[in-house]
Amino acid sequence: MEKSNRLYVFIGILVLIGIIFISRLFYLQIIDTSNYYKAQAYGSNEITIYPARGTIVDRYGKLMVYNDAVYDLMVVPQKAKDFDKVALCNELMLDTVEFNKRLKKATKYNPREASVIYKNLPFHLYTRLQEIIYQFPAFYIETKIDRRYNINGAAHLLGYMGEVTEKQLTLDKYYKPGDIKGITGLEKSYEIYLRGKKGKKVVLVDKFSKQQGSFAGGKFDSLPSAGQNVISAIDLDLQVFGEQLLANKIGSIVAIEPSTGEVLSIVNSPNYDPNLLVGQRRNKNFASLLLDPSKPLFNRALKAPYPPGSTFKTVQALIGMQEGVLTPDTKYPCHGGYHMGSITVGCHAHGSPLDLKNSITKSCNAYYCYVYRSILDNPRYNSVQDAYVKWTQYLNSFGIGVNTGIDLPEESRGIVKKPSWFEHEFGKNWRSSNVVSMSIGQGQIGLTPLQMANIAAIIANRGYYYTPHVVRSIGDQHFVPPSFKQRHYTMVNSMYFDTIIAGMANVCSPGGTASRTGIPGISICAKTGTAQNPHGKDHSIFIAFAPRDNPKIAICVIVENGGFGADYAAPIANLMIERYLAKDRTVPTQKPDMLDRMMKANLTGKTSTVKDSVIIAKPN
Amino acid sequence: MEEKLHIDWLSVILYILIVLFGAINIYSANSGVDEVLKLDFSKEYGKQILFIGISAIIVFLILLTDYKFFNFSAYGIYIVVIGLLLVLLATGSFNKGAQAWFKIGSFKLQPSEFAKYATALALAKFLGTFDVKFEGKRNILISFGIILFPMLLTLLQNDTGSALVFGCFVLVLFREGLSGWWLILGVYLLTIFVITILLPSIQIIIALLIICGLFTYFNRARKQLVFLALTVFLASSFYVLSLDFVFAKILKPHQQQRILVTLNQDVDEYYAKKSKGFSIFKFEKSKEKDKSESKRDYSYNVRQSKISIGAGRWVGNGFNNGTQTKAKLVPEQHTDFIFCTVGEEYGFVGSTLFIAIYLLLIGRIYYLAERQKNVFSRVFGYSTASILFFHFFVNIGMAIGILPVIGIPLPFMSYGGSSLISFSMLLFTFLKLDANRINEISRLN
Structure with a gap:
């Protein structure tokens, strides 16, 4: 080869290298997009700006749940060199040994990432540090939002917040690991309204995670929008009053406004302070609440099925009338109870025979044994089983044996057995006599306090109810979920209610x-x-509504092991009614003795652990 | 006498384009995110502008110089630069550890950058001497000596990257008559080298034996070929074994890892395999020890570089908008990894255009070199183009992850006074010689 022709070898090499480079660039820049996405991850850091969570107020606008800013002092350990440690420790009122310990811990966790070195700075420290923090470049103050409760009860109702689980992370892309969401109560059921919309700020970071400024001129940044405030139907004053009345007793109160289905209060006892389950203390306090033998975490009002006892007679009577086996004039005799073969259902002393109205007023057991058996033995049906199925359908229309649909999580349906259960128990051809105890609300029947309160509301409404709901409206636009306005009619005609109400009016x-x-x-x-x-003394139960015309409140009170309904449940319910209906809540009760007796009663056998359920003073 | 400057304006324009583009990219890689565009001589991009100014003055002086000066003083310059390298080496041995620069005020002068220029001059002078051709043992030895001497000195300074650049003079010698077989041999040796690192040496030797055996069998009638095949086999086997030895015992861990990272090897896995008798030479414990540190760094450089370039996509993020660039995620981005900025901010389209312009400049110099009438100018031209080409090839090759990380600058682009000035001198000395080609022709006539 002529040497001067070797120029072409050189040109050839140049072209070849050019082609190789450009192909490689084509692969890196166009085909292999992983680099592009890695670049997004490396070069920019998305800082989530958390929105303020919505507050929860009571029906009169009194603040129940709100947010509070907490300030944490953060440190990036790698950068924490050459600073005046003694000066900082003096400001923090921390001895250097402890400070070094925390710094070491933070370094061990990750020297490049910010860690908390001082949690929950007191406000005076926060303001002081704001002035001098520039002297300590490795340190900065991070503001976080924490939940605060204005009441030291109503915990089951309001709920608490907790960290999202891994499963929830996969279900809802809104959450990131470490995010806090509502776990129970209103915090859970109104989570999507309360949480708001997160904002984000994308910042450029260098390889030490040091922020270099905003990414792409803030093109991808967005502002958070605060969560919507929730206006609850709860009457905070009534709620607190109920908690005081139930203190040192085990039981539950549910009060509903019959004309709307709005829940005025849900009281559980034992209760706990929702502020215990906030921030750093959550885990520790949750564990001790969980281990508490009195089960303060248990939401009796929604989850505990109680035998309704005689309050169930109202429902039995209504079904009987609708089924045509009972009229207001029907009279049954009662001589100390109901006797049939080996079965005896005892009754207390009262005049005999009684008509329907008086059977309610006097609560005659024998009367309802006749009523229930005539319902089940109704010749319209081929068998007791068919009649029983029909009867359970009636119950379902009263919200018994089904979820009421209240806007709180974890509601129990209560207990209504299927016919097969009785077949298993009493054989295929079981008879009405086998289940006669259910006529007076004992045996194979269980209602939650909420369901019993709902029965009171149904009777107050003469035959229908609105799904009980704790929330009145959501947000500034006062959005009301349409389901709140939907009437549910029972299978019992409204004309049958008057007799029952007349009987109840005399109780x-x-x-x-x-x-x-x-x-x-x-x-x-x-x-x-x-x-x-079977576990001890009888439960004291009371359902009521008032006033008789145009009822404003329907209520159910259960005091476990409280004896007769009139012993504890009735006084508590009536005091609640009086309180609610009073225009001026400061006016003293007309029954001060009864109030005093209820307040002082201690059925738990423990010496007082009374929580002073007075609303915590709150700035703003 | 009125002398018209017959300078090759195409080269000058391409040079100016690349230098200014370089300054823009250094600004991008160097300035803060929200920084206002201004000239700040305390920053690297400010200094680079200063270096461009100095280069312009030097270029101007070169163009004013009589072309005969370069031929005349070639050996002198060579000796002075070699002397500087020796002085550095001597002071380095006193100061514990090698130094590659002289400190003049706040600037560092790197003689190794000028050593290429000096070597190019000396080689051109030697081959351009009347009656000297790249033939005969003596001339070939002297030619290689001129190249290898500064190469060795640079290597002793621990500046492996700069030392390797002297390898590009082989291309010049190829133009001057070195057999093409040597180039093919070079490629063969390089291939064997890569395979040796990737596979157990025993397997390679067995494979070579099989190939040699088959070759011998089919050519058993021709004794000469059989002899040749056996020689090649023995030499190759020896080469493989010595490579293995050098890699395991002589190369420093960071050098091993640079090579491994380039070959897409998982360093940890590689060492694990090696320790299980993968190689016949045991890797020493002490080398394992500091591997974790250095391993991360080299793979980190290349990974960040690729991510940065990949982030550019079709047209890039635009000037001063590269997120990786602004976040300073690529180490040495304003010097050795300046191409990342091009890749990220101007995308595939910009990078391709840049590569095309660069190769056009190099090709243009080769073309100009070939048209020289005297050997001195031609050898110097080929040297200029080959030096630029080697830098271009290695620098961009490492940035896009197809060559090992060898810290050498991208001429005219990377930040650095010594490199910009020395490359400018190299280019414009040649352009001055080229401009004088006309005079030479007219004189011959």
Whole structure:
């Protein structure tokens, strides 16, 4: 080869290298997109700006749940060199040994990433540090939002917040690891409204995670939008009053506004302070609450099925009338109870025979054994089993044995057995006599306090109910979920309710089962219940609504092992009714003795662990 | 006498384009995110502008110089630069550890950058001497000596990258008559080298034996070929074994890892295999020890570089908008990894255009070199183009992850006074010689 022709070898090499380089670039820049995405991850750091979570207020606008800023002092250990350690420790009022310990821990965790070195700075320290923090470039103050509760009860109702689980992370892309969300109560069921929309700020970071400025001129940044405030139907004053009344007793109160289905209060006892489950203390306190033998975490109002006892007679009577086996004039005799073969259902002393209205007022057991058996033995049906199925359908229309659909998580359906259960128990051809105890709300039937309160609301409404709901409206636009406005009619015609109401109206009057608990001037329609239970003394149960015309409140009170319905449940319910209906809550009760007795009663056998359920003073 | 400057304006324009583009990219890689565009001589991009100014003055002086000066003083310059390298080496041995620069005020002068220029001059002078051709043992030895001497000195300074650049003079010698077989041999040796690192040496030797055996069998009638095949086999086997030895015992861990990273090897896995008798030479414990440190660094450089370039996609993020660049994620981005900025901010389109312009400049110099009428100018031209080409090839090759990380600058682009000035001198000395080609022709006539 002529040497001068070797120029072409050189040109050839240049072209070849050019082609190789450009092909490689084509692969790196166009085909292999992984680098592009890695670049997004490396070069920029997405800082989530958390929105303020919505607050929760009571029906009169009183703040129940709100947010508070907490300030943490953060450190990037790698950069924490050559600073005046003694000066900083003096400001923090921390000895250097402890400071070094924390710094070492942070370094061990990750020297390049920011760690908390001082959690929950007191406000005066926060303001002081703001002035001098520039002297300590490795340190900065991070503001976090924490939840605060204005009440030291109502914990089951309001719920608490907790860290999202891995499963929830996969289900809802909104959350990132370490995020906090509502775990129970309103915090859970209204999570999507309360949480708001996260904002983000994308910042350029260098390889030490040091921020270099905003990414792409803030093109991808977005501002957070605060969560919506939730206006609850709860009457905070009534709620606190109920908690005071139930202190040192085990039980539950549920109060509903019948005309709307709005829940006025849900009281559980034992209860706990929701502020215990906030921030750093959450895990520790949760563990001790979980281990507490009195089970303060248990939401009795929604989850505990109680035998309804005599309060169930109202439902039995209504079904009987609708089924045509009972009229207001039907009379049954009662001589100390109901006797049939070997079965005896005892009854207390009262006149005999009684008509329907008086059977409610006097709460005659025998009467309802006749009623229930005539429902089940109705010749319209081929068998007891068919009649029983029909009867359970009636119950379902009363919200019994089904979820009421309340806007709180973890509701129990209560207990309504299927016919097969009785077949298993009593053989294929079981008879009405086998289940006669259910006629008076004992045996194979269980209702939650919420369901019993709902029955009171149904009777108050003469035959329908709105799904009980704790929330009135959401956000500034006062959005009301349409399901809140939907009436649910029972299978019982409204004309049958008057007799029952007439009977209930006399319960708190002389001759009634709770004659001494009435409140002068308020027409309370009620039904006592005394539920036997195998674990101890009878449960004291009471359902009521008031006033008789245009009812404003329907209520159910259960005091476990409280004895007769009139002993504890009735006084507590009537005091609640009086309180709620009073225009001025500062006016003292007309029954100060009864109030005093209820407040002082201690059924738990423990010496007082009374929580002072007075609303915490709150700035702003 | 009125002398018209017959300078090759195409080369000058390409040079100016690349230098200014370089300054822009250094600004991008060097300035803060929200920094206002201004000239700040305390920053690297400010200094680079200063270096461009100095280069312009030097270029101007070169163009004013009589072309005969370069031929005349070639050996002198060579000796002075070699002397500087020796002085550095001597002071380095006193100061514990090698130094590659002289400190003049706040600037560092790197003689190894000028050593290429001096070597190019000396080689051109030697081969351009009347009656000297790249033939005969003596001339070939002297030619290689001129190249190898500064190469060795640079190597002793621990500046492996710069030392390797002297290898590009082989291309010049190829133009001057070195047999093409040597180039093929070079490629063969390089291939064997890569395979040796990747596979157990025993397997390679067995494979070579089989190939040699088959070759011998089919050519058993021709004794000469059989003899040749056996020689090649023995030499190759010896080469493989010595490579293995050098790699395991002589190369420093960071050098091993640079090579491994380039060959897409997982360093940890590689060492694990090696320790299980993969190689016949045991890797020493002490080398394993500091591997974790250096391993991360080299693979990190290449990974960041690739991510940065990959982030550019079709048209890039635009000037001063490269996220990786602004976040300073690529180490040495304003010097050896300046191409990352091009890749990220101007994308595939910009990078391709840049590579095309660069190769056009190199090709243009080769073309100009070939048209020289005297050997001195031609050898110097080929040297200029080959030096630029080697730098270009290695620098961009490492940035896009197809060559090992060898820290050498991208001429005219990378930040650095010594390199910009020395490359400018190299280019414009040649352009001055080329401009004088006309005079030479007119004188011959």
